Amino acid sequence: MKTINSNFYQNFAYKNELITSFNNTFKMHGFNEISVPIFQNSNLFRNSIFNSLKDNLITFSKKTDSKTVLQNDITASIAAHITQDYDFLNKPLKLCYGCNIFELNNQTPIEKTQVGIEIYDDQTLISDFEIINLASKALKLSNNNFVLEISDVNFLNGLLADFNETEKFQLIEILKIKNQQELNLFALKSNTNNKLLKELLSLSGNPSDVLTKIKQFKLNKRMEKAIDNLSSLINYLKDYSFYKSISIDLSLISDKDYYSDLIIKGYIENYPKAVLSGGRYDNLASAFNKSFPACGFGIDIDSFMNLKKISSTVPYDILLLVNSKDMKNAFALAEKLRDFNFKVNIESYVNNKERLEKAFIDNIPFTIISSLNAKYTLIDKNSTTTLKLNDTQLLKFLKAYKNQDQYLGH
């Protein structure tokens, strides 16, 4: 028998379920869900703080509107949106979202679904703790082991301050590929911080170990401030069960230029790339001539989708196969069943045997076949019973069934 591939709608249902789970978790922490527009004015990205985004923007042809781009950075978009009213908004402002972003990847347009949170609040440490706590809860929803890497961009930026532009570029490229041989060569040529440079890639792992190890190196003020911030944060995190999944990586490179302090990256076992990315971006508002502290993170929903085999979900509760000579009664019955909160799918009574087999494979709990004069055959998948009933008896039976809560977790 031919089977219909139902992956496309099961994927969609699962994606929606995931977005809802994430946002429900965020709402438990006082976040308010918002929607983010698909279209964005390219002027938003004029500031050099967005340089890393510019090459990936999807623009429209000049015939339509050259200033419009597709949504690419939700954090920037929300910050731009609230800038004008920021002073009048109640703080802390906690927002969460689930929406699509669009970008060019090797000149190919890509659409991704992202959920995330944004916190606008002066209480830096509380907000930083909140995003790490929520990032951990979100990663836990995958039911896999996870690692949440944290760092402070001021550590690396403090180190890079001693180098010229070419050297900065070289060092960042080396750290991106985590190559110790290249790092040794770079350290050998460098006049400053050779010892620290050589050890940079080993300054990752258990937070306490890293924070102890870093004490043996001479740091400049900016780097010291970064380590102090991380130490304060770690002190809070130590008491929580997710602490074992927290790792400090002082060679962590931020993927957006607007991060100002804390940066985080989340990984799930058996998925090859980071699924969560975020941090603090207190300088972001300066791109819109404003100043306010903010932090947050985004999660790539598609990577979560790749992790899990989609379990087959039941698309509806009752399949009602309608006899063309008794459509009026069948339609009325379907509406009554929907009033009782059953999901009813009406199809015409054509190839009955094949359709019944398909309903069985799809785990549809009840199939009703209509005959003339409001007479029905009810097939109950779970008990494999078949009953001949009129519409009143049918409604009574199904209503009783629902009340007994014997019904597939609905």
Place this chain on the structure above:
Amino acid sequence: MLTIALAKGRIEKKVMEILCSKYPLDLNNYKNSRKLILKTDYFNLILVKACDVPIYVDTGIADLGIVGRDTILESSLDLYELRYLSFGKCRMSLAAKNNQIMDNPPSILRVATKYPKISSKYLNEKKLSFRLIPLMGSVELAPLVDLSDVIIDIVETGNTLKANNLYEIDSFLEITSSVVSNHSSYKFKKAEINNFLEQIV
């Protein structure tokens, strides 16, 4: 347990030699078989075409990959290049029939290559106007039949260039075999990976 994607051919031969000297592997069956997956007590090996190694690692099918750096750079995938190995050394070079062509290059330089991404990056850095002619093999033929002005290709000894009267004008990138990992494997299997790197180097 680590899964390692290994480029079939010369790299495979060399890596198997090293692995057999470091681990008590029973690979008698491997030599005469056409098996693409080799399971051992220490790691699993998957044998793939060199150009496919980065994709197996990037998608998480393999934790590590061993392949030439030319293949890794051409893939443009965001992988950790954890260790350069001491074998498979060569260089990426620009070569031409006329050894002075780059002193006064044509307004649009025709470049034949198997490496369009590496070539574009190099030529853009040199601020040259160019047109790429992507080829799958025998790149040295292109300037000889006037398909291109220059070629960009890997050079090991330089003998093939010499045999075809081509000059190696600029050798701009050192290439060696390299061990790559995807980001997640490095986070979750760091100790195992570092242990393997110690053995393979």
